[in-house]
Amino acid sequence: MHHPKAASREGVAQVAADILARLRAGSPRIHCIINSVAQNFTANVLLAAGCVPSMTLSAEEIGAFVVGAQGLLVNLGTFDRERRRATEIAVVTATQHKLPWVLDPVFVDRAPSRAVFARELIGRKPMVVRLNRGEFYALAGNAPSQDAAITYARANRTIVGLSGEVDLITDGERVATVANGHPLMTKVTAMGCAGSAIVAACLVVEPDAFRATTAALIILGVAGELAAEKSAGPGSFATAIIDAFHSLDGQLLAARAKVG
Amino acid sequence: MHHPKAASREGVAQVAADILARLRAGSPRIHCIINSVAQNFTANVLLAAGCVPSMTLSAEEIGAFVVGAQGLLVNLGTFDRERRRATEIAVVTATQHKLPWVLDPVFVDRAPSRAVFARELIGRKPMVVRLNRGEFYALAGNAPSQDAAITYARANRTIVGLSGEVDLITDGERVATVANGHPLMTKVTAMGCAGSAIVAACLVVEPDAFRATTAALIILGVAGELAAEKSAGPGSFATAIIDAFHSLDGQLLAARAKVG
Amino acid sequence: MHHPKAASREGVAQVAADILARLRAGSPRIHCIINSVAQNFTANVLLAAGCVPSMTLSAEEIGAFVVGAQGLLVNLGTFDRERRRATEIAVVTATQHKLPWVLDPVFVDRAPSRAVFARELIGRKPMVVRLNRGEFYALAGNAPSQDAAITYARANRTIVGLSGEVDLITDGERVATVANGHPLMTKVTAMGCAGSAIVAACLVVEPDAFRATTAALIILGVAGELAAEKSAGPGSFATAIIDAFHSLDGQLLAARAKVG
Numbered sequence: 001m002h003h004p005k006a007a008s009r010e011g012v013a014q015v016a017a018d019i020l021a022r023l024r025a026g027s028p029r030i031h032c033i034i035n036s037v038a039q040n041f042t043a044n045v046l047l048a049a050g051c052v053p054s055m056t057l058s059a060e061e062i063g064a065f066v067v068g069a070q071g072l073l074v075n076l077g078t079f080d081r082e083r084r085r086a087t088e089i090a091v092v093t094a095t096q097h098k099l100p101w102v103l104d105p106v107f108v109d110r111a112p113s114r115a116v117f118a119r120e121l122i123g124r125k126p127m128v129v130r131l132n133r134g135e136f137y138a139l140a141g142n143a144p145s146q147d148a149a150i151t152y153a154r155a156n157r158t159i160v161g162l163s164g165e166v167d168l169i170t171d172g173e174r175v176a177t178v179a180n181g182h183p184l185m186t187k188v189t190a191m192g193c194a195g196s197a198i199v200a201a202c203l204v205v206e207p208d209a210f211r212a213t214t215a216a217l218i219i220l221g222v223a224g225e226l227a228a229e230k231s232a233g234p235g236s237f238a239t240a241i242i243d244a245f246h247s248l249d250g251q252l253l254a255a256r257a258k259v260g
Numbered sequence: 261m262h263h264p265k266a267a268s269r270e271g272v273a274q275v276a277a278d279i280l281a282r283l284r285a286g287s288p289r290i291h292c293i294i295n296s297v298a299q300n301f302t303a304n305v306l307l308a309a310g311c312v313p314s315m316t317l318s319a320e321e322i323g324a325f326v327v328g329a330q331g332l333l334v335n336l337g338t339f340d341r342e343r344r345r346a347t348e349i350a351v352v353t354a355t356q357h358k359l360p361w362v363l364d365p366v367f368v369d370r371a372p373s374r375a376v377f378a379r380e381l382i383g384r385k386p387m388v389v390r391l392n393r394g395e396f397y398a399l400a401g402n403a404p405s406q407d408a409a410i411t412y413a414r415a416n417r418t419i420v421g422l423s424g425e426v427d428l429i430t431d432g433e434r435v436a437t438v439a440n441g442h443p444l445m446t447k448v449t450a451m452g453c454a455g456s457a458i459v460a461a462c463l464v465v466e467p468d469a470f471r472a473t474t475a476a477l478i479i480l481g482v483a484g485e486l487a488a489e490k491s492a493g494p495g496s497f498a499t500a501i502i503d504a505f506h507s508l509d510g511q512l513l514a515a516r517a518k519v520g
Numbered sequence: 521m522h523h524p525k526a527a528s529r530e531g532v533a534q535v536a537a538d539i540l541a542r543l544r545a546g547s548p549r550i551h552c553i554i555n556s557v558a559q560n561f562t563a564n565v566l567l568a569a570g571c572v573p574s575m576t577l578s579a580e581e582i583g584a585f586v587v588g589a590q591g592l593l594v595n596l597g598t599f600d601r602e603r604r605r606a607t608e609i610a611v612v613t614a615t616q617h618k619l620p621w622v623l624d625p626v627f628v629d630r631a632p633s634r635a636v637f638a639r640e641l642i643g644r645k646p647m648v649v650r651l652n653r654g655e656f657y658a659l660a661g662n663a664p665s666q667d668a669a670i671t672y673a674r675a676n677r678t679i680v681g682l683s684g685e686v687d688l689i690t691d692g693e694r695v696a697t698v699a700n701g702h703p704l705m706t707k708v709t710a711m712g713c714a715g716s717a718i719v720a721a722c723l724v725v726e727p728d729a730f731r732a733t734t735a736a737l738i739i740l741g742v743a744g745e746l747a748a749e750k751s752a753g754p755g756s757f758a759t760a761i762i763d764a765f766h767s768l769d770g771q772l773l774a775a776r777a778k779v780g
Contacts, residue, residue, distance in 0.1 A: 035315070035316075036296040036299055036556040037299040037300050037303050037315050038300070039556055039557040040300055040557050040558070040560055040561060040709060040710070041300060043557050043709035043710075044708060044709050044754065044755065044758065047707050047708065047709060047754060048707060048753065048754045048755065053709065054627065054630065055555070055557050055598070056555075056597070056598040056599075056627070056631070057598055057600075058598050058599055058600035058603070059600065060599075060600055060601075060633055061599075061630075061631035061633050061634055064630060064631040064632065064633070065627075065630055065631060068630050077316070079316075079318055079320075079321075080317075080318035080319065080320055080342070081320075082600070083318075107314065107316070107325075110314065110321075110324060110325055110328050111316070111321035111324040111325060112324065113320055113321050113324070114321055187307050187308060187506065188304060188307065189300060189303035189304050189307060189313065190300070190303075230752075231503075232490075232500075232503045232507070233308065233502060233503030233504070233505075233506040233507055234304065234307060234308045234502055234503065234506050235304065235308065235498070235499040235500060235501065235502025235503040235506070236499055236500070236502075236503055238304065238499075238502075238755070239499055239755040239756055239758075239759055240752075240755060240756070241755065242753060242754055242755025242756075242758075243751075243752045243753030243754065243755040243756055244753070245753075246707065246753040246754050246755070247752070247753055295575070295576075296556040296559055297559040297560050297563050297575050298560070300560055301560060337576070338575070338576040338577055338578050339576075339578055339580075339581075340577075340578035340579065340580055340602070341580075343578070367574065367576070367585075370574065370581075370584060370585055370588050371576070371581035371584040371585060372584065373580055373581050373584070374581055447567050447568060447766065448564060448567065449560060449563035449564050449567060449573065450560070450563075491763075492750075492760075492763045492767070493568065493762060493763030493764070493765075493766040493767055494564065494567060494568045494762055494763065494766050495564065495568065495758070495759040495760060495761065495762025495763040495766070496759055496760070496762075496763055498564065498759075498762075499759055
């Protein structure tokens with residue numbers, strides 16, 4: 001039914017290194033709709049990676065902020081009527097101005113109303129949906145196999161970035177896997193949100209969204225591995241991964257990328 | 261008037277170690293209604309201790325989140341009409357589903373409307389009220405002596421967990437003191453909130469709420485002592501205490517517990 | 521047109537050291553209206569510097585909190601109708617109770633509605649406006665030169681604290697420059713907000729607002745330099761600067777102050 005196109009490990013790793021270099025050079029402005037738990041960490045991750053974050057959620061000004069940004073992250077985190085209105089404005093504005101946007105359907109497996117809203121948003125064509133396995137199941141109604149992810153990406157004309165011990169990225173045709181990362185990443189809140197923000201940033205500097213998403217998840221995973229080497233637990237790990245986003249260079253990234 | 265029942269130091273310390281082991285094994289899901297200042301730190305403390313935190317405050321979905329959780333923390337932090345409505349839904353849901361819940365009446369000594377709301381909530385029978393001395397005074401109308409705490413616990417059929425240089429825990433009959441901790445704990449925001457979250461987590465794995473609260477305050481205090489040994493100030497302390505919650509084991513906990 | 525009054529480097533540095541000592545001794549209570557991205561970091565910076573922060577934004581209780589505080593920071597961060605109402609109440613209360621207050625017009629260069637609101641607030645006579653160069657331009661309509669800052673301060677009867685590689689402080693008559701700081705300060709979110717909070721704290725303990733603002737920016741810059749010496753990137757820097765606020769003493773401050 002589908003024919004995933006293979007790419008050489010070296011090729012993918014080198015593309016990721018190039019995208020990282022463009023991230024450093026371009027300082028993309030990323031607007032984030034994100035829950036308050038994750039705001040500070042995500043802003044610091046974006047700054048460390050060389051980006052300029054903004055985070056306002058006010059319906060009265062979010063349009064202006066999105067117009068002034070180059071990429072948008074919509075993270076469902078806490079949401080209510082006002083947050084939904086802000087999301088509505090942000091997505092319409094991003095679409096009009098042809099900004100890439102990423103949907104991170106956090107915790108859709110915990111509240112039915114959130115899953116309903118996430119499905120509506122997927123109909124609005126996010127360039128990428130980044131989510132974990134439980135969230136995929138809640139959204140797609142299928143276990144998160146490679147086939148299910150490919151089918152979902154194709155049906156919704158989006159890229160799926162599925163996090164797990166091995167990440168899976170697919171645009172419905174191509175498939176990549178990223179085996180970088182560290183177990184401590186699951187012990188720090190907002191790590192996934194920060195990863196989604198890096199996806200949004202890579203989309204700004206790389207027009208091929210499949211490659212951009214793959215690069216972002218390699219950057220996240222390698223930063224996690226470097227941080228783990230300098231950590232005594234999840235507290236120092238959360239600090240060290242921000243340092244790692246800042247010091248990471250393309251050569252190290254390419255050398256450590258575990259892509260398939 | 262009252263006859264606090266003494267328990268051996270070794271007995272209490274061993275119970276705390278057992279409760280910690282059950283926390284690690286059980287990974288309880290704790291929903292937190294908590295101000296935005298404290299959300300990230302509290303989420304990371306819960307993750308480090310082996311729990312699964314959630315933090316949404318939206319009235320439209322908080323019921324579903326509480327149903328999916330095993331314990332609830334209601335921290336007054338910032339509150340307004342919407343927050344009060346979310347609290348209302350969360351407390352009703354927790355009561356219906358027999359989830360243990362903890363009230364942390366933050367800063368009730370600073371705003372009268374907050375004290376009024378806290379008193380209403382205490383009428384809804386939280387399993388534990390964890391607070392500091394100033395908050396106790398504002399709430400109970402008495403100086404925070406041992407007798408006043410016992411009387412208050414008895415009158416309100418709750419456990420009082422009173423933080424201070426020496427913590428005092430009472431269910432109106434039994435009394436325990438915990439002398440663990442470190443002065444740097446007062447120099448990091450949300451330390452008390454994180455402690456209350458650990459109380460909520462211990463209530464999930466230990467049916468005797470007096471023992472659970474005592475264990476939680478020992479865990480918090482010992483983590484603080486371990487963190488202080490590795491800190492150069494309150495910034496590195498906040499990081500180190502998260503590492504300490506992650507690495508703490510029952511043997512170390514039992515050895516360092518200063519209970520009376 | 522204007523005659524900036526020079527002050528000796530030693531004199532200014534010694535005043536800053538005295539103000540720091542009074543900050544430690546006085547533990548001023550500072551209420552902050554600040555976006556959720558910056559709340560935790562700012563609260564921890566204030567605690568480390570010896571202050572007592574509060575952060576509620578609820579219109580129903582902010583008046584009581586401001587009455588109980590000694591200084592107020594109004595940071596525009598995210599704002600909407602409710603936030604504006606809270607700001608209104610807080611500013612009226614601060615004015616009635618003669619509390620010093622600081623305006624930090626974050627990101628006024630990104631949304632026109634925010635700039636309009638900031639201009640309204642400046643008409644309410646904040647004691648100090650602390651902002652960066654882009655924000656000054658958006659607010660004053662002029663490039664941020666020394667002359668423009670002096671003119672703006674005089675016209676609005678306020679102190680301007682203009683951040684940059686070299687900070688500029690003026691009350692419309694006197695001018696000071698502070699050349700302390702480190703590039704990593706631009707790589708951590710909320711660093712400017714935390715600086716503005718320190719300005720508010722210094723205003724509580726020093727009646728000469730020009731001197732208080734200069735001292736606060738020296739404290740911020742020296743803390744940044746000390747932190748950079750112990751950091752491997754922006755993550756560890758954010759932690760180390762909190763340690764530095766805590767350990768900083770007047771002698772070190774006076775020795776390192778680069779004032780002009």
